[in-house]
Amino acid sequence: MIKKNQTNLMAALQKEEGYNFRTFELICEGEFLPSDADWNYKDIPHLKNVHNLVEGFTAYAGNDFIGSIFVQKMFGGLVKIPLSVFNYQSAKNEQTYFTTLFWFILIIRTNYEQVGELQTKVTTRYAIAARGIMKFLLPVIFPLMKWSIKKNYDDLMTGDIPMRNRRGELRKMGYCFAGDNKDYSFVETSNIMESNLIAPQNQSASEFILLKDIVVGLEKQNPAFYGKADLFGFQAYKNGTVIKFFPRTCIHEGACLDNQKSGEIVRCPWHGRLHKPLLEVDLLSSKIAAVRLEMDEAGLRMAVK
Numbered sequence: 001m002i003k004k005n006q007t008n009l010m011a012a013l014q015k016e017e018g019y020n021f022r023t024f025e026l027i028c029e030g031e032f033l034p035s036d037a038d039w040n041y042k043d044i045p046h047l048k049n050v051h052n053l054v055e056g057f058t059a060y061a062g063n064d065f066i067g068s069i070f071v072q073k074m075f076g077g078l079v080k081i082p083l084s085v086f087n088y089q090s091a092k093n094e095q096t097y098f099t100t101l102f103w104f105i106l107i108i109r110t111n112y113e114q115v116g117e118l119q120t121k122v123t124t125r126y127a128i129a130a131r132g133i134m135k136f137l138l139p140v141i142f143p144l145m146k147w148s149i150k151k152n153y154d155d156l157m158t159g160d161i162p163m164r165n166r167r168g169e170l171r172k173m174g175y176c177f178a179g180d181n182k183d184y185s186f187v188e189t190s191n192i193m194e195s196n197l198i199a200p201q202n203q204s205a206s207e208f209i210l211l212k213d214i215v216v217g218l219e220k221q222n223p224a225f226y227g228k229a230d231l232f233g234f235q236a237y238k239n240g241t242v243i244k245f246f247p248r249t250c251i252h253e254g255a256c257l258d259n260q261k262s263g264e265i266v267r268c269p270w271h272g273r274l275h276k277p278l279l280e281v282d283l284l285s286s287k288i289a290a291v292r293l294e295m296d297e298a299g300l301r302m303a304v305k
Contacts, residue, residue, distance in 0.1 A: 005090040006109035009098065010127055019105065019129040022142045026153050029121045030161050032168035034093045035180055037112040037122050039167075039253070040160050041095055042066075043189045045271045050159035053152055063185040064089040070099075074148065089183060104138075104145075105129040118168055124153070163255075163270060170254050173230055174200035177253070192271040195251045199231050199295060206232035208290040208305065211281065214243065227293070229256050231300065234278070234293050237261060241284050244277040245291065247300055278302040 004012070013019040040046075044066070047056040055071040065088035072081045083099045090096040094111040110124045128145055130138040167177070178196040188194075206227050217224040218238040225248065227233030233248040235258060246266045248257055255270040266275040279302035281288055288304045295301075 003088065003090060004096075005094070006096050006107050006125065006127060009096075009107055010129070013105065013129060017131060018135075019131045020135040020138060021127045021129045022138055023125060023127045024146055025123055025125045026150065027121060027123050028157055028161060029115070029119060030165050030168065031118050032120055032164040033118065033171070033180075034112040034114050034120050035177070035184070036164045036167045037120055038093060039177070039179055039184045039189070040164055041110060042089075042184045042186045043253075043271075044186060045190060045192055046159075046163070049268075049270055049272050050163070051156060053155045058190075061186045061190070063187060064183065066186045072152065092183070103130055103132075103134040104141075118171060120164075166256060167254055170197070170230065170249075173228065174203075175230065175254070192252055192268075192273045195299065197231065197249070197251050197254045203232060204296065205294040205303065206234075206292045208292045208303075210290045211243075211286070211288055214291070215283065218243065223259070223261070225258060229258060231295055232293050234291075234302070235259075235261075235266075241282055243281045243283065245279040245281075245302055246275055246277055247293065250275070251300060279304070 010021055014021065044058055044061065047054065053073045057069045058066060059069060060067045067086050070083045070085050072083055074081065083101065085097055085099045087095060087097045093113065094109065097108040099106050107127045108124060110122065112120050112122045115121045126149055128138070128142060176198045178198060209226055214224065214236055218236060223235045223237045225233065225235050227248070229248045231247070231249050231251060235246050235248055237244045246257065246261065249255070250257055250268045250273055252268065252271060252273050255268050257266050257268065257275065260266045260269055278300060279291065290305050292303050293300060294303045
């Protein structure tokens with residue numbers, strides 16, 4: 001197997017083809033682990049649900065690589081530029097991407113390192129190359145390309161950093177994820193029906209909440225939220241005499257589901273996974289006195305008494 005990182009590729013292109021490079025770095029930090037960044041960068045389905053300036057079409061994906069066609073939107077979507085992008089894990093906690101645009105080559109390296117107990121720094125290094133007469137134009141074009149890349153980066157981080165920080169919030173509550181302690185797989189992220197959020201070992205159910213108290217709460221606020229925004233909190237919606245209960249957290253990868261109801265379902269904002277009501281109660285005929293959220297091998301369910 002041949003697997004070259006950004007430095008190796010730059011050296012080969014400079015030596016053998018005479019390419020000149022201009023580079024710059026963009027850095028962000030957040031309260032999450034390197035594995036959360038690794039998952040985020042390999043997570044295929046979130047691209048169409050979270051981001052606005054790029055559309056991704058996967059051509060081929062494996063465990064540590066993916067080949068895609070991206071349609072990059074610029075100037076508010078007035079200009080769309082197609083890009084063929086190859087992305088692969090080039091080292092532990094490191095990914096390398098490359099693409100070409102007209103006479104230019106773009107090679108990107110992203111690495112993530114833990115700098116605190118629950119703090120990770122993500123460094124993305126961009127290298128833009130040109131040769132021949134175009135290398136003399138590169139110093140002129142480089143500021144515009146850097147500006148465009150940074151604008152796209154800012155848009156991506158607007159969606160990505162909250163996803164990583166959300167996982168950090170759940171970790172503070174004692175949660176972990178099925179992908180911890182291993183390298184995430186590009187192709188495995190496509191299965192959005194997996195249950196990858198793992199609850200603390202000492203918790204399997206929330207407290208019972210009286211139905212009459214839920215009714216009072218819904219009179220003040222509809223929907224009403226109970227418990228924490230984790231696997232054992234729930235949200236209640238009232239329509240006429242019917243109350244519908246939904247989870248507050250997606251068991252797939254931990255997305256918060258608060259206020260994500262559309263029609264009769266709740267839709268995960270990260271991956272589009274759909275959640276039907278865990279329980280429906282008609283106040284005119286129900287004999288239910290209290291409800292709580294439980295989890296077992298079969299998944300999440302509402303318990304009643």
